[in-house]
Amino acid sequence: MKVIETAIPGLLILEPKVFGDARGFFMESYNAKAFQDATGLDVTFVQDNHSRSGKGVLRGLHYQVEQAQGKLVRVTRGSVFDAVVDLRKSSPTFGQWAGVELSEENNRQLWIPPGFAHGFLVTSDSADFLYKTTDYYAPQFERSLAWNDPTVGVEWPLAGAAPLLSAKDVAGKPLAECETFA
Template sequence: MAITVEKNVNGIEGLCVITPKVFGDDRGYFMETYNENDMKAEGLDYVFVQDNQSASKKGVLRGLHFQKNFPQDKLVRVISGEVYDVAVDLREGSPTFGKHYGILLSAENKKQFMIPKGFAHGFLVVSEYAEFCYKVTDFYHPNDEGGLAFDDPDINVQWPIPEGMTKDDLILSGKDKVNASYKEYCKEHGVQA
């Protein structure tokens, strides 16, 4: 098996941290970034239909995003630099609804984060530059986007603000600056905050 899998991280059903086996020598390294057989052997039976990649500079915060009617399972990783990656459980009826988990993903540690459907997702670039890759199980639907405020006090993500920056220096898209609060999300969906 070319991977080790930590399942249900932070007690959240379905969230997994995957560490690939890396074969290295003085020439460099080799690793399998995805092997369907290994994933299935670990109970991670997903059919990915699209690969995405983004590049961002230090201080860019993307999220917290989700698809409303066409949710996606995501397998995410970093191929250059370092990001702090976060998933928030928005699955109605989940015992960990509203709970989050964050992990440092980097080109160096080569860890991957498996985020099932029903989670909001986002990341903050903490290195000078980062390239972020992710596989998804449904196609992107531009009119289906939802978002939660990255700094919502009820979710309380402890983002590691890059050295020399403050929260006010973080770089967000126009849409991410006006994402809903956790309480607004719960009210809209008729769930207990």
């Protein structure tokens, strides 16, 4: 597994080894020992989630103020633009964002530590998005950072079209009003 560090400390792009031939391909999507050896992180995942969304759907930017979740995310069908925002006030990159394309072609994964808001925009006709979490979903602690907060400035590849949003995401708060982490 290849690990690519991003400009935000702790946020890692992972490229698993993919073995392919005329029949197709094989890859280990997750191996606890390989993950720990490559990243130096000893994490326990407690929940796997799978969503399917159509082109132009934007989900996020979500986080939990308690039971904060680390996430290992990937796309198994289609492609997305994945974005995260550092909500750790003690971090030198507080309020900054990073984005990466995740797709069935590049097989990339993104490790998102606890303390980040996370979201993605579907850029293909549809996409299957899978992610592992280090804590359980707790709707009473879930919050949404406004996907379009100009003080954060995520550069979503919208191609001139408005994204399709849930009511929860329409109601997302600007960073200045968000609950954040120490």
